[in-house]
Amino acid sequence: MTARIELREVGPRDGLQNESATVPTTTKVAFVERLAAARLPYVEATSFVSPKWIPQLADGPEVAKGLKKRPGTSYAALVPNLKGYEAFRAAGTLDVAAVFMSATETHNRKNIAKSIGDTFPVLREVVDAARRDGFTARGYVSVVFGCPYEGKVPVESVLRVARELLAMGCEEISLGDTVGYANPRQVKEVLARVFELASPGRFSLHFHDTRGTALANALAAFEAGARRFDGSVGGLGGCPYAPGAAGNVATEELAYLFSEMGLETGVDLDALLDAARFIAQALHRELPSKYLKARSSARPA
Amino acid sequence: MTARIELREVGPRDGLQNESATVPTTTKVAFVERLAAARLPYVEATSFVSPKWIPQLADGPEVAKGLKKRPGTSYAALVPNLKGYEAFRAAGTLDVAAVFMSATETHNRKNIAKSIGDTFPVLREVVDAARRDGFTARGYVSVVFGCPYEGKVPVESVLRVARELLAMGCEEISLGDTVGYANPRQVKEVLARVFELASPGRFSLHFHDTRGTALANALAAFEAGARRFDGSVGGLGGCPYAPGAAGNVATEELAYLFSEMGLETGVDLDALLDAARFIAQALHRELPSKYLKARSSARPA
Numbered sequence: 223m224t225a226r227i228e229l230r231e232v233g234p235r236d237g238l239q240n241e242s243a244t245v246p247t248t249t250k251v252a253f254v255e256r257l258a259a260a261r262l263p264y265v266e267a268t269s270f271v272s273p274k275w276i277p278q279l280a281d282g283p284e285v286a287k288g289l290k291k292r293p294g295t296s297y298a299a300l301v302p303n304l305k306g307y308e309a310f311r312a313a314g315t316l317d318v319a320a321v322f323m324s325a326t327e328t329h330n331r332k333n334i335a336k337s338i339g340d341t342f343p344v345l346r347e348v349v350d351a352a353r354r355d356g357f358t359a360r361g362y363v364s365v366v367f368g369c370p371y372e373g374k375v376p377v378e379s380v381l382r383v384a385r386e387l388l389a390m391g392c393e394e395i396s397l398g399d400t401v402g403y404a405n406p407r408q409v410k411e412v413l414a415r416v417f418e419l420a421s422p423g424r425f426s427l428h429f430h431d432t433r434g435t436a437l438a439n440a441l442a443a444f445e446a447g448a449r450r451f452d453g454s455v456g457g458l459g460g461c462p463y464a465p466g467a468a469g470n471v472a473t474e475e476l477a478y479l480f481s482e483m484g485l486e487t488g489v490d491l492d493a494l495l496d497a498a499r500f501i502a503q504a505l506h507r508e509l510p511s512k513y514l515k516a517r518s519s520a521r522p523a
Numbered sequence: 524m525t526a527r528i529e530l531r532e533v534g535p536r537d538g539l540q541n542e543s544a545t546v547p548t549t550t551k552v553a554f555v556e557r558l559a560a561a562r563l564p565y566v567e568a569t570s571f572v573s574p575k576w577i578p579q580l581a582d583g584p585e586v587a588k589g590l591k592k593r594p595g596t597s598y599a600a601l602v603p604n605l606k607g608y609e610a611f612r613a614a615g616t617l618d619v620a621a622v623f624m625s626a627t628e629t630h631n632r633k634n635i636a637k638s639i640g641d642t643f644p645v646l647r648e649v650v651d652a653a654r655r656d657g658f659t660a661r662g663y664v665s666v667v668f669g670c671p672y673e674g675k676v677p678v679e680s681v682l683r684v685a686r687e688l689l690a691m692g693c694e695e696i697s698l699g700d701t702v703g704y705a706n707p708r709q710v711k712e713v714l715a716r717v718f719e720l721a722s723p724g725r726f727s728l729h730f731h732d733t734r735g736t737a738l739a740n741a742l743a744a745f746e747a748g749a750r751r752f753d754g755s756v757g758g759l760g761g762c763p764y765a766p767g768a769a770g771n772v773a774t775e776e777l778a779y780l781f782s783e784m785g786l787e788t789g790v791d792l793d794a795l796l797d798a799a800r801f802i803a804q805a806l807h808r809e810l811p812s813k814y815l816k817a818r819s820s821a822r823p824a
Contacts, residue, residue: 405780437735442742464816466816466819468816472735479707483706510813512735512769515765515767515769516703516734516768519766
């Protein structure tokens with residue numbers, strides 16, 4: 223009767239990388255540990271992408287080294303290449319190496335400065351090394367449901383990249399609606415094809431709430447069989463393609479939605495809200511999560 | 524293939540009644556007319572509830588008298604009793620008299636100072652008078668999916684009130700998730716029962732986005748057969764039970780969601796956003812709609 227939902231917290235990485243305020247390393251470490259204390263099974267703690275590209279996460283090695291392992295939570299980091307992998311391995315606290323690429327040539331070139339075909343071997347080196355050393359590999363696919371440069375994305379482009387990432391040994395594939403273009407009908411159509419490649423348990427759905435539709439898309443994905451979802455606590459991070467607009471779906475809104483539907487997430491929702499308030503205070507800004515606002519109002523509803 | 528979605532705009536009434544800034548009568552009239560220009564089939568323009576209860580809408584008669592009729596748009600107003608009905612009728616511009624009550628005794632008493640049983644005859648007088656004069660009657664049911672005072676609401680309580688409103692001659696029943704407690708599974712369960720009373724075309728779903736779940740609930744309602752939805756442009760209005768939290772779902776987010784799914788709403792989305800910007804400017808505040816923010820950002824995504 224009770225299906226289990228697994229949430230992947232990407233706030234410390236995907237959220238913070240889009241925030242403009244400077245966050246001290248110790249605050250980042252405390253933030254990740256609060257998220258782990260909320261019993262999230264996966265927390266993406268930082269990135270080993272060059273500080274030239276993601277200055278906010280230039281302290282990746284220090285953040286990773288500062289983390290205390292916690293049973294039940296896997297710590298992950300973004301790893302762009304073998305050089306980044308060496309820093310990942312050296313940290314000694316991380317479990318999951320996350321590689322990334324895009325479903326469209328233009329977005330991939332803008333993000334990685336390579337064609338899709340030329341990206342595969344770079345990612346394969348990382349995945350091979352990670353698996354040889356006993357780590358888990360995760361693969362991100364960006365712009366699955368629409369691209370700010372190319373518009374509509376043929377499902378065949380998504381299948382090609384996902385198939386390759388699975389074949390190189392990624393245990394989980396995160397399907398990203400990077401600019402919040404997805405709609406529920408499309409989500410069901412795309413997932414019907416994607417779930418022919420491997421079981422739904424191998425995929426996580428990464429929705430952005432740019433246009434307010436993330437939870438509707440998550441519901442559609444759930445109905446299509448998806449059980450894993452990426453979120454950023456508080457809706458932390460914005461949309462680089464639309465300054466002022468919302469970015470990642472808020473993890474607590476996913477947790478609330480699914481738990482109200484009678485599904486088990488295992489997450490401590492109050493502890494998750496504490497983590498959201500902690501990072502909001504550090505950033506000196508209100509986060510976009512409506513659930514957080516409702517639960518933080520003068521007269522709790 | 525293409526199902527038609529009918530949107531009911533309640534911003535000038537349900538939205539503005541919860542805003543604290545004072546809005547001049549001429550601004551309200553211009554706001555309603557902009558919404559009509561966006562080709563919304565239904566715009567709830569104001570209320571004839573006593574100014575003692577809704578001071579923001581004390582100028583109901585003046586707003587109504589100021590409206591120009593527009594083919595394709597019905598203008599509505601909230602009508603609490605026969606005295607309010609006289610003002611409704613006198614306006615000469617209104618088409619739909621909207622009566623209202625709650626699915627729980629406590630919420631009904633707090634809102635109307637009467638038991639549910641004692642409310643029916645008051646509403647019946649209004650509906651009888653309106654229909655006799657050739658107007659359409661609409662019935663609101665509040666706290667259908669959860670009550671801030673009583674918690675869970677038995678579906679039998681909802682069915683009792685909806686059945687009575689249909690029997691007294693309401694052409695459409697608006698089912699309100701007044702505090703944003705609904706979840707998609709519950710929405711499908713409740714609607715399966717409600718749609719046994721009358722066809723889905725007789726009901727409009729009125730979701731609040733207090734916890735970010737309104738569009739997911741709207742999707743679930745659509746999948747259950749619902750085709751009519753209430754919205755407040757920009758997400759105008761807040762939640763009286765949780766100050767600082769969001770209130771009504773934004774009409775443009777409903778319009779965007781359904782049109783992206785390939786469904787026809789008939790609404791001019793750009794004109795709708797213009798109306799949202801117009802009222803945001805009058806209120807000197809940013810409205811909560813994420814779609815509005817995305818479409819108003821420096822680099823449109």
